[in-house]
Amino acid sequence: MSQQQQVVALLHRSIRSLRSLQQLHAYLLKSGLDSHQLPLSRLLLLLLTSSSSLSYACSIYRHSRTRNLFMANTIIRGHSQSDNPHVAVLVYMDLLKQGGQGNNFTFPPLIKASVRSDPAGKLGRQVHAHVVVSGAVNDSDVFVRSALVQMYSSNLDMAAARKLFDGSSARDVVLWTAMIDGYARNNDIVAARQLFDEMPERTTVSWSAMIAGYVRVGMFMEALGLFQRMQFVGTEPNESIVVSVLSACAHLGALAQGRWLHAYIARMGMEPNVFIGTALIDMYSKCGCIDQALLVFEGMLEKDVKSWNCIITALAMNGDARRALEFFSDMQKSGVRPNNVTFIAVLSSCAHAGLVEDGCHCFDLMVNVYQIDAKPEHYACMVDLLGRAGYLNEAEKFANASAQPDINIWGALLGACRIHGKVEIGDRVRKRMAQFGMNDCGSRVLLYNLYKSAGWLADANSVRKSIDDKGLTKVPGCSFIEVNGKIQEFLAGNSLHPCSTETLEMLEIMARTLIMEGG
Structure with a gap:
């Protein structure tokens, strides 16, 4: 076995240790093997797939004397999945300046990087034009076409995506699935299902795209039905499908089906990771089984911010505000940094329990300690908190402090005025809402009841007349x-x-x- 082959073999045995990879890199430099493409290419690949050390891999690439297309593709793929996807485009431009040219392994991650760098799609279209003009990839390459379909789908240009799909001379399951996923993500569920039914063959990813599409548009019964059909044909679900189906069960309150799926997960030996665990917590809590949700949470080996948010929201939703605050404290002690969603859950919990002092403390903690910008949802929670407790003047100040007019903020204040009979403040709220064009039916009904209970009959009749004239109706729950x-x-x-x-x-x-x- 040659020295190069020995190093490559060592690289494969060292994939779990960044330190070992660094030691082998030092050996390559010392022995002069860094001038050989094979061991250096393998080192870059392992750094990105095993150690996620993108900056270290990029440093090796920049200083390499023998760059090749495989190395460039590795770096482009790494950056396409990073927080700085635009660097992938710069790496490709540098490759072109050096006289190189991309291939079918270059363009899919490059297209993905262009979409993430420029959601408006201008950069992606430029990459598409370059692919066509360069002639570097055969027109029938399904991976490039799939990436382009995903790009146009993300830009809401399904006509362009369909043109690519229809013009392909070699449609494989990847291209079919990309098109179905595009329709589903753009909420054209009818077109997605029609294409799904026409597929000559399906993979787990195909089923996942269709089921997730149903969940996205709120067709939960159809999602569960398609999941059952998938089982009938013998296709094993993946993690994405399990999470989607659990979400459907949660929205339907389908506890028996959710418990069945939980048992199915255990029976199939699926890893109860953070995504599945969080979905189970959400399902059990929305079905009213908070104790079971807590058992799932306590049994999770790994908990991220979404997991903590989910259990805090579950406790708040089930009326246990004090325990929600205790979990919020535990979350901070565990080293997981709360985000804006965390504080929405905590503030909402405080509002429903009347914990004014705790709510104000949490709002101050969010803004001044964690330096999270307060969004309209946070202001709405604070207005609701103060308004429910009878602090209407303070609630009005919070409503006016929000930089973004939001119907939830003013609606919360209007609801508090109705509870406490503060018709003067309610009248000011009406004027502010009219100023922002927020006079929906629900707000008008609240105003009508507020004016009527306060004896402002002329104003009440005026509001009632506006509801009738505009033909407004409340959407039934x-x-x-x-x-x-x-x-x-x-x-x-x-x-x-x-x-x-x-x-x-x-x-x-x-x-x-x-x-x-x-x-």
């Missing part, structure tokens, strides 16, 4: 619950009625399976 293994849907003010769909039959099978398995 809609909920799903589970009764004897069946998903039931009901509207506010209506009696319970079952969802008589083909999907329901599939859900019943899942529920019966759970019962038979003793779940």
Whole structure:
């Protein structure tokens, strides 16, 4: 075995240790093997795929005397997934200046980097033009076409994406899936399903794209039905599918199906990682099983900010504000930095429990300690907190302090005025909302009730007349619950009625399976 081959073999055995890779790099420099492309290329690849040390890999690439296309592609791919994707474009431009040219391994990550660098799509279109003019890639290359389809989909240009798809002479499952995912991400679920049904073959990723599309547009019953169909044809779910289906169960309140899926995850030996764990917490909490959600959380080996946010929100949603604050404190002690979503959950919890002092402290902590810019959602929580507690003047000051007019902020203040009968402040809120064009039906109903209860009958009748003249109606609340293994849907003010769909039959099978398995 040659010296080069020995080093390459050592590189493969050292993939788990950055220190070992650095020692081998030093050996390459000392022995002069850094002038050989094979060991240096392998070193770069392992640094990016195993150690995620992009800056170290880039330093090696910059100082290399024998750069090749494989090395350039490795660096481009690394930057396309980094926080600085525009560097991938600069690396490619440098490659062109040196007389090099890309290939079918260069352009997919380069296109991805261009989309992340310029969401408006101008840079991506320039890369597309370069691909065509350079002639470096065959027109039928499905990986490049798939990347271009994803690029145009992200820019909401589905006509261009479809033109690429229809013009391809070699459509494989990757290209089909990219097109389906594009339609789904642009909420054209009908076109996505039509294409999905036309696919000559499907992979797990194809099923995942379609199921996630249904969840994205709120078609949760259809998502569960497609998941059941996927099982019938013998396709094993991946992590993405499990998370999507758990999300559908959470929104439907389908506890039996969610528990069945939890048991299925365990039975299949799937890794209960942070994504699946967080989805399980969300499902159990929205189904009212907060104790089970806590068990899942405590059993997670790894917890990120989303996991903490989910359990804090779960406790807040189930009325346990004090415990939500305790978990918020534990989160900080664990070294996980809270984000703006964390504080929305905490402030909302304080508002519903009337914990004014704790809420004000958390808001101050967010702005002055963690230096998180307060968004309209945070102001709405504070207005709700102060307004519910009767501090209407302070709540109005918070509403006026928000830089962005938001109906949730003024709506929260208007609701507090209705609770406490503060018609003068409510009248000022009406004027502010009219100034920002925020007079929706719900706000007008609140105003009508406020004016009427205060004896301002002329104002109340004026608001009522505006509702009738504009033909405004409140959208009725809609909920799903589970009764004897069946998903039931009901509207506010209506009696319970079952969802008589083909999907329901599939859900019943899942529920019966759970019962038979003793779940």
